[in-house]
Amino acid sequence: MSQDLLAALTELLGPAHVLTGADRAAYLPDWTGHYTADPLAVLRPADTAQIAATVKLAAAHGVPVVPVSGRTGLVGGAMTQGGLMLSVERLNRIRDIRPAARVAVVEAGVILSSLHDAAEAADLSFPLWFGARGSAMIGGALSTNAGGSNVLRYGSTRALCLGLEVVLADGRVLDLMSALHKDNSGYDLKDLFIGAEGTLGIITAAVVKLVPRPRAYATATLAARSLPDALTLLNRLQSASGGMVEAFEFMPDTYMRRLTEARPDVGEPFATRHAVNILVELGATAPRDATPGPDGAIPLTTLLEDTLAQMMEEGLILEAQVAQSESQRRAMWQRRELAAEITFARSPVIDTDVALPLDAVAPFLEAFHARLPGLDPQAETLSVAHLGDGNIHLSIFPGSDDAAHADRIVAAVEEEVQRLGGTFSAEHGVGLSKKPSMARRKNPVALAVMAQIKQALDPQNLMNPGKILS
Template sequence: MTIPAEHIEALRALADPKSIVPEDAAGTHLEEWRGRWPGESPLILAPSATEELSRLMAEAYRRGVPMVPQGGHTGLVGGGSAKGEVIISTKRMRQVRDVSAEGFTMTLEAGITLQEAQELARKDDRLFPLSIGAEGTANIGGVLSTNAGGVHVLRYGNARDLVLGIEAVLPDGRIWKGLNQLRKNNTGYDLKHLFIGGEGTIGIITAAVLKTYPRPKEHVTAMLALPSPEHAVKLLSLAQARSGGQLGSFEVMNDGMLELVLHQFPDLPRPLETKSGTYVLMEFSSGQEGTLRETAEGILETAFEEELVIDGTVASSEAQAEALWTIRHNASEAMKKDPSPCVKADVSVPIAAIPEFLAKADAKVLEMEPGARIISFGHMGDGNIHYDILGPAEGPHDKWKARMAEFEHKVHDIVVELGGSISAEHGIGQLKRDELVTRKDPVEMDLMRTIKRSLDPKGLMNPGKLLNP
């Protein structure tokens, strides 16, 4: 893609000089963190205010210049990578517009990182519960545009469930000022949900009103070994029924994931002496101190009596709890350290179908490649499994890389057969764009294209992502 030089110069002239990213600082905007989608752009703009972004987008729209919105560039499906388009970064849009401890809201601009949002809530003894591995660099605009999930969806929901209102700039430069703090607003279409999860294909989110919650005063974290995924589903049901809404996280992982993390991070202690094929990391939280541990231990006692669990440990300190969570959070980095390319399937199925999915997927993968290493882990509490596959440890890695798409397709076949989704929380981007057409209901695809054409008739916003041209 080549944009005429006069269009680029017109945008340069219109932008604040501080909003033009110099070539020596362009690396993070062009280099996808795993090196999978190298980027190219004749101009990278990072406006600091919605009004400037509006002017720049209006000019780009008038001239027919395609744009790629970009947040922290931490995505996993190539949604923020450019192929010659102008990159529009929201990293300099960092104003805290409002914080209401009494109203349990924060109004933040798109460039504030997720970790900063969490810390801002903490200052008022509040909780912003969205938590993902890249929270130190992922920013609010990006996590909303991709409808990020994370480890607390079981209790608090996905990103879209944590938003009351948004401000966004449309492809033609118009500003939609939808920053309301209302819990009830029954006045027609809830337009914010077109932009949340829309991957920047119909506009750019510039600010959002986020929900906060009372900060938990007590946590109980446990790592457990179970006989099978079927037992994990039963344990989840038991914990939800007995905890009175205090179960915040329920993460499942196979032995392949645990052993890989411990191998790549040898300083981490092995959490349990007993080895098993299935492990669960679960966390309870409460706004009151003193009763939670008794509740959690009662649930675990019942789990042992019913033979749902064969071994376990309950963290006795915050440091021990953090050590258990470090194992889970290091999963992606452990796979990155492995020399083999990795098939990464971010899928969801009905919770009751998770054991069947894992059994069928494991059998199919090992039938196709007996030396494959299956790394499965995820948020069982919301049905999301990260089903990742590393090639044989001894290689050859080039041969494995050539077969990765075949393995992913077979896994997705099983997901769809069980009524699941081929993207639970990472989005579609470039990676799954073509496959989406074959997996989604044709009427739904037509509705999505109709919305895209209505709001972006020139097809300038994040072209080649989410939807086919």
């Protein structure tokens, strides 16, 4: 049976693009090290038509199809045991950049940083920015509704997508590739597929928004007296600048300690280690904000410096460094972007991706840290946060490598999050790793409606089965 399928796929895609046995090796490990795939084959179709034909063949044989792109996901969403792993890597064309309309037409296998470069060459920017941008692809970013550091200003991937092309479970191609900012012609199908992690269909292409390229950045690392004081800074900067804060990232003292242990070459920002360290960046897109004054400073840097100085005088900020060059700016960002690497270098690790209302971040961290010693006296934590979005990546290194123990700790995180009106899944998605949280924390009516939609669009349950829903 599966030999028939493989023969048909080989005829369809060519032998070089149906990988079996040892040829699959590069595709099996998960970036996090928590999962290993064992696909029947890894497929590398050339285009949407081949993907549609592949999905039809798989459906005829009752074999699951799991789309993969850059494989930088953190929740095991691209794993399969025995299904077909369908890589969109060959759909890697930037079909069009239309500067006047400020859109790009891209295929699912385009690497984020390639799109960043292409947009920049047109004097524009694609403002989806995270550590894995050198490998992550558009298809995965859309399928997981990826977030990152610039959500505060530009929204998640969902907000950046105008049009979409999807291969459905029965091989039909759903063409929603419009470049319109307004379109009320029926249900919002696009947003149903974005963030569905390939469980409703395979995203093959998209029309995405481009934005004016910031002409200059004002970037600083600072230590605040407390998290609420840091939020005061965010609100003051947003108000003073008219919403030009592009990133507002929180790194606690535990993060700085672990950074120094893992990467002593990088260095901490301050001689004294502080509890609340913030990386803040404003982006000037208007000439009047980006043109240096007679003193050589851009107006946004002056605005940032003045706000920081005022708050230091008030005692709300303890220390601050404003980047004076692009290399200083890059160094500040490197410190933040090593988070995933230093988190997953240690094992066992329990990683979480929670979001809370902004004013509930500090109460959450306090409540959980007060509770943790009772659950595991040896546990240590490491967090970073997109504080401007209320999104915390709290990692726990537990005292023992026991699955039930880890689950008790995760359940405690969820409980505190739920109590404060938050979510257990902010930007990484659900995949396999958040499925238990999904089952026990998600509103049961919402779960039932999701299952109804899944059943309607994928009645054979062959599209990335077992992810998000059971």
